[in-house]
Amino acid sequence: MLDLAIIGGGPAGLTAGLYATRGGLNNVTMFEMGMPGGQITTSSEIENYPGQKEVVTGMALMEDWPEQCKRFGLKHEMNQVMSVTKKDEVFTLTTADGKTQEAKTVLLATGSVPRRAGFKGEDKLFGRGVSTCATCDGFFYKGKEVAVIGGGDTALEEAVYLSKMCSKVYLVHRRDTYRAAPSTIEHMKNADNIEEVTNCDIEEVYGDNMGVTGLKVKSKISGDIRDIPVPGVFVFVGRDVLNDSLKQEDGSFLCETNKAGEIVVDLRMRTNVAGLYAAGDVRIEASKQVVCAAGDGATAAVNIIEYIG
Template identity: 80%
Template sequence: MLDLAIIGGGPAGLTAGLYATRGGLKNVTMFEMGMPGGQITGSSEIENYPGQGEIMSGMDLMANWPEQAMKFGLKHEMNQVSNVVKEGDIFKVTTADGNIQEAKTVLLATGSVPRRAGFKGENEFFGRGISTCATCDGFFYKGKEVAVIGGGDSAIEEAVYLSKICSKVYLVHRRDTYRAAPSTIEHMKACENIEEVTNVMVEEVYGDAMGVTGLKVKNRETEEIRDLPVPGVFVFVGRDVLNEPIKQEDGSFLCDVNEQGEVIVDLKMKTSTPGLYAAGDVRIDAAKQVVCAAGDGATAAVNIIEYIG
């Protein structure tokens, strides 16, 4: 039986694994389909992680985390957890291959994924001109014009990143104010090849058999339609939490969640179900920052050790 099953291998899961094993738990397995590191590995520039004075990529930041965590006994199972149920005091963790493992405690650290905006053409052209990762796909539009949809930190940071590759970036936002940090906005406004297209709604993304060829937006006040002839559109309009593993057969959840499906936890990362913890972007009020997710993981692990006794 596992002392702790960690679902997710991002900053929260890896840190929890490090603290749990170093703190004395002997049987700790982290379930992660891909290579550990989380979605931050797709980020182009990180300059605000404490102790890292130089700007680095997310891949570089996370490079040593898995080795450090596993040095103390954390096991990595490259598998996807499909379901978690609790029978008495024991959790049963079912993976995609049908295998069931028992665990005394579970930490949900599955994070979140980019949300679809819902405009016409989004599904049709996703992966054929529509992307949610500037680091992954920005190179394909070197020297070309692109559009970025969104008004938060991610949208503006990626617009700045793309401005270094592309000839022009249209920053498309439904409001005339942004939700990003003031320093991020200031950085964006200093980029001469970023044009702000604000107070508009995306009407559609259109294209042909080869992919995207343009984007139409409608002014929310005048209803004037503007055509932006771009081959690439990057969408950053929020994220959806990955809470599927704790969804039960009757449609309920193994613990309390809010209207957005985010797991409700206390300051110890405890959920409403004893022995079940949540950390990182899957929980309520998550700051969506690597350092915060890591802190969550450490907090959860310390309290899981205490819980097991």
């Protein structure tokens, strides 16, 4: 039986694994389907992680984390946890290959994924010009015009990133104010080739057999339709938490969640189910910053060690 099963290999899960193993737990496994590092590995620029004085990519920032954790005994199982149940103080994890694993405690650190905006043509053309990762796909539009949809930190940061390789970036937002840090807004406004297209809704993204060829936006003020011919559209309109592994057979969740599906925890990262913890972007009121997720993981691990005794 595992002392601790960590579901998710981003900053929260890795840090929890580091603190738990270094703190004395001998049987800790982190379940992560892909390469550990989490969603932050797709970010183009990280300039605000404490102690990191150079601007680096998310991939570079996370590069050494898994190796550090493994040094203290953290095991990585490349498998997807499909469900978590609890009976008689023992958790049972069922993985995608149909196997089960018992654990004394569980930490959910699955994070979140980019949310779809829901406009016409988005699903049809996703992966063929519609993207949620500027780092992954921006290179394909070098010297071309693209559109970025959204008004938060991620949208503005990725618009700035794309402006360095694309001839022009249309920043499309439904309001005329942004939900981003002042410094991020300043960076965006200082980019000469970013055009702000505000107070408008996306009517549709359209294309042909080759992919996206443009999008149409509707002004909330005049009602006019504007056609913006671009081969690439990047969508950054928030994220959805990954909580499916906690769903029970009756459709309920193993622990308390809010309306958005985020896991309700206290300051110790404890859920209302003894032995079950949540950390990082999957929990309520998460700041969605790497340093905060790492702090969550450390907090959870310290309290898990105390819980196991």
